[in-house]
Amino acid sequence: MARRSNKLVTDQASDKPEIELTDFETAFNSFIRECKLKNLSKHTVKYYRDELLAFRTMLERQGISTKPGDITLKIIKENVIVYMMETLNRKETSINTRLRAIRAFFNFLEKDRQIYENPVRELSLLKQKKEVVETFSRDQLKDLLRQPDLGTFTGFRDYTIMLLLIETGVRVRELTDICVKDIRWEDSQIRIDGKGYKERLVPIQATMKCQLRKYVQIRGDVPNEALFVTIDNTPLTIRQVQNRLRKYGRKANIKNVRCSPHTFRHTFAKMSVQNGADVFALQAVLGHTSLDMVRNYVNLFSSDVMDAHKKFSPVEKLF
Structure with a gap:
């Protein structure tokens, strides 16, 4: 051969x-x-x-x-x-x-060797402008909480949702994924299914826990596990939450801030920092994988920055 x-x-x-x-x-x-x-x-x-x-x-x-x-x-x-x-x-x-x-x-x-040339090998993402982080003032939060009709199921539910957003800063998708069984009453915690299957336990305090107990009792037994449901007993969707919050924003005549679940999240971060939360505690509650965004919150909202500026303000020292 x-x-x-x-x-x-x-x-x-x-x-x-x-x-x-x-x-x-x-x-x-x-x-x-x-x-x-x-x-x-x-x-x-x-x-x-x-x-x-x-x-x-x-x-x-x-x-x-x-x-x-x-x-x-x-x-x-x-x-x-x-x-x-x-x-x-x-x-x-x-x-x-x-x-x-x-x-x-x-x-x-x-x-997977399904293409000869990869067109995205040298593709970079666009540089994003750092936008101002919008938050609600305390007065705006109070105005929003006055809007739901607590004499109705949907109003009581929406009031509870807004309180929970203020208390925990959870993402809207995380909010709609919460099941009744995720509330750990004895530990005063809620299990949150975060991004990428990363679970975390978010603490709640006495006022929030009391409100949740009332809501769960009113919610009653329904044929699904979702914590927040519609009047037809179907799980509340992300879009429905967004629409309800926009509605209350219009009723409260809030014009300078976008009334959205993410604004509640930013507001939670701002108020937490102002109340003394450290970056690691904030990262754990918000579910951020890195400290970058959390540091941004601290830099934006820390009272230490405001107090320091009062001391070195050039204009104040000018006159």
Whole structure:
């Protein structure tokens, strides 16, 4: 038998994948399946699904091929970033939200050897402007709490929701995920299902616990475990919470601050810092993975900064 040639032909030596997926749908389903196999949270999977389907629709509207192998870095820059900026008038945060999903998608396809070239390998997120952190004043909080009709189930529920947002600073998604069984009455804590399956125990004090006991009694037995339910006994959704808070903001005539669950979260952080909370306690309650945002709260709202400024204020010393 003749000796084989030791030199490999180009096709044999290539490290390119044998097959490149021909359509977006197949690649998309493959990626979502991988997310589920990694046991990512349902919220993370939904985020990827929503953003990637919006990405496909955006390209289709512009007449761009959605075949993964045809999508280049130039297309992502021109037909995603610039398009979202100029045509859709989206902010940097919204654009970066989509870009993160796109990067995860193509990085998976490259790792799974389903594309020849990875268009996002050198893609950077947009530099985001640091926006002012909006918070409610104490008077605004009191005005908001006066709006719900406590003689109705929905009013009593909404009042309880606002108190819980002020007490704990939980995210709106975390709020809607709370089940009755998550309340640890004896320990004065609520189990929160945070980002990335990171559970944490958030403390509540006597006033909040008393309010929750009253609400749970009024809520009664319903065919689901959700703590906060609608008048039809279905779990309250994120959108419904957002809409209810906006409604109370209009009724309270609050104009200079966006009345949203996240404003309650920022307000909780501000009041906690002003009341002496340290960065580690605040990080534990808010569920931040890093101290960066927590330090930002401390820098913004610490009374030490205000007191120090009174001492070194150039204008005050000028006259």
